Amino acid sequence: MMPLTAFRGGAPAGAPGGRPRRLRSPYLLAGLLAALVGLTGTAGCTAGGDDDLPGRDGQPAPTATASRPGSDVPAGSSTHTLDVDGRERTYRLYRPASADLTAPVPLVVMLHGAAGTGEQAEEAYGWTGEADRGGFVVAFPDGVKRAWAASELCCGQPVRQGVDDVAFIEALVGTLRDRMPVDPARTYVTGISNGGLLAYRLACDTDLFAAVGAVATTLAGGCDSPEPVSVLHVHGLRDQTMPYQGGPGKRDNGGTGRNPVKIDGPPLTELMAMWREVDDCSAPKESTDGPVTRSTASCAQGRAVELITVADAGHQWPGGKSNPRAEQLLGLEPPSTALDATAEIWRFFQAHPRPAGA
Template identity: 30%
Template sequence: MRRILLLALAVTLVLAGCTEKTKEGGGGKGNGAADDKRPAEVAGIPTATGTHKQKLEVGTPGHREYLLHVPPKLTKGKWRNGKPAKPLPLVLALHGGLSNMNGFRALTGFDKVSNDKGFLVAYPNGFMTTWNAGSCCGAAKLGNIKDVDFLSKLIDKLTGAGLADAKRVYVAGFSNGAGMAYRMACERPDKVAGIGVVEGALVTPCEPGRPVSAMIFHGTADRSVPFNGGGRRDFNDSRGFPPVSYAVDFWRKTGRLPEMRRHVRAEGGAECSSTGKGTRGAEVTFCKIVGGTHSWPAGASRTLWDFFSAHPQG
C-alpha cells in the first residue's frame, strides 16, 4: 500500500512540473501565454482603455503635457513580448489658441471615433495655450518655443514604444493648432502621413521635400482667419492671413496633383472637392462650409478619420 502511495505522489509531481513548464512557455504554442499578456504600461505609457494624462520631458526646464486616449482595440488586442502584435494609427489633435488639451478633447469628440475605429489619440498642450506655428501665435511665437521638436518627440515616444504605427501618424488641428499641423507637415514630413486643418492658415516657410496628404476645412464666414485672406495675423503682427486657396494650391502642387474635380458632400453640409490620389499616394481634399464661422464643424472628426485611414505614408 505504501508503495502505491509513493508511486501516486511521484506521478503527481511529474504532472505538476509539466503544467508549470506550459505556463512558462516551455510546453505551450508559439511564445507561450506569458508572452501574450498585456502589461499595465509600456515605456511608462498606460495601456488600459481610457484617457490618461501624461508628461513628456523635452530637454528644457519643466515638461510638456498631453492626454493619451487608448481605445479598446489596443487593450483587448493581441500582444507579443510586452508589445501590441499590431501597432495602431495615431492622431495628434492640436487645440486652437487660448484653449487646451481638455477643451479640445471635449470639442472634437475624437475619443468616440477612436473607440469605434481603433486608433490612438494624443491631445498635447500648447505653451501658455498657444502653438508656435511660424508667424503666429502669441506666447509660443514670442518665446520661440520648439513645438515641432516637442510633437516630434511625442510621436517618437509612442511609435518607439511599439504602440503607434510610424507609417500612420496624422496631425489634426483647429485655428492656431491647424497652423501648427501645417508646420509639422512642412518641417517633419517624414513623421506625418497626413494632416487635417480646420479654420487655419499656412503662415510658415514650407519646403517639405515630399508630398503630405491634407484635408482642409474652412468656413466662408470665418472672421478670425478669413476665407479669402486678411484679418490680423497676431497681436503684434498686422499682416493679414493668406487665403485658404493658398494652402490648398501649395499642397496640391507639392504632390504634383491635378485640379480639384471630384465633388463629395461631407457631414455637416460641407462641400468637398478632391484631387484624388497621386502617383505617390498623396491626396488633397478641400471642404468649404458655406456660411461656416470660426468653429469646429459637426462631423469633422469622423470625416477626418475616414480621410486619414485611406492615406498611410508611402
C-alpha cells in the same frame, strides 16, 4: 496654379517658421529601431510621467521577456508629462479598449486651438468616440499658455518664450512609438485654428505624418521644401479669424505686443494649389451638397488633397460640441451641423496612409 515659391522663406533662421528641415529626430529613430527588432515595453509609463521610460537615460532596455507592447498604457484617458528642451510638457492620451496593441496601431495627434487645452480638445471634437469605433490611439498635447508657436510671429506666449513646438510633437510621437506599436505609416496630425497652424508647420518642417487634417486655419510663415503629404482642409466660408480669402483676420495684431498674433495666410485656393503641386496631383474635382462643397484631387502614390468648405460655418470645428460661454466671449457661432469634421478627417486618414517605400 500658385507657384510654390510664393510660400517659401519669410522667416529668420532658427525661427519656428524658417527652421532647417528636421526629417527624423532621435526620438523617432529610437522608436523605429524598437519596432524593427520587436522590443516590448515594460511597466513604468504611468499617467503623470514619462521621465522613467525604459531604455532611456541609462536605464536598462526592455528585454524579450517583457510584457507585450502597450500593456503599460492604461485603457481610456490618461495624463502624462514629457521633458523637452528643459521644459516639462503635458499631454493626454486616449487608448480605446478596441485598439489592438498586438499589431501596429494608428496614431492621431489632435492639436487644440488658441485658448484651448488637450482636455478641452478631447471633450469638444469627438475624437474619443471615433477612436472607439476605429481602434486607434489619440494624443491631445497641451500648448504652453494655451497656444502654439507656429511661425516667428504666431502665436502668443510660446513665440515670446522661444518655445519649439515642432520639437515637442516630434518627441511626443517618438515617445509613443517607444511605448506601443504605433504604425509610422498611419501616424496623422489634425488641428484647429492655432493648432492647425502647427499642423501645417509640422508638414512643412518634418516628414513625421502621413496626412494632415486642418480645420479653420491657414499656413503661417514659409514652407520651403515640404515632403509630399495628403492634406484635408475643412473651412467655414464665414470665418473672420482665418479668412477663406486669406490675409489678416480680426484677431491679427501684426505679431506685436505681449501675445503676438500674425496670421496673414494665403487664400485657401492658393494654399491647396501649393499642396497639389507638392503632391503631384491631377486637377481637382468639385461637388456640392447643400452648404458643403468638396474639391478633391488625386495625387501621385495614392495621396490626395481635399478642401471641404461649409457655407454657413464660421471659425469652428463643424460637428463639434457647442461652448456657449466661449462663443459669447469670443463672438463665435455654434458649430455647424452640416458636417462632422472628425468623421470626415478620420475617413480621409484611413484612406491615405504613407505610401509603401515613401
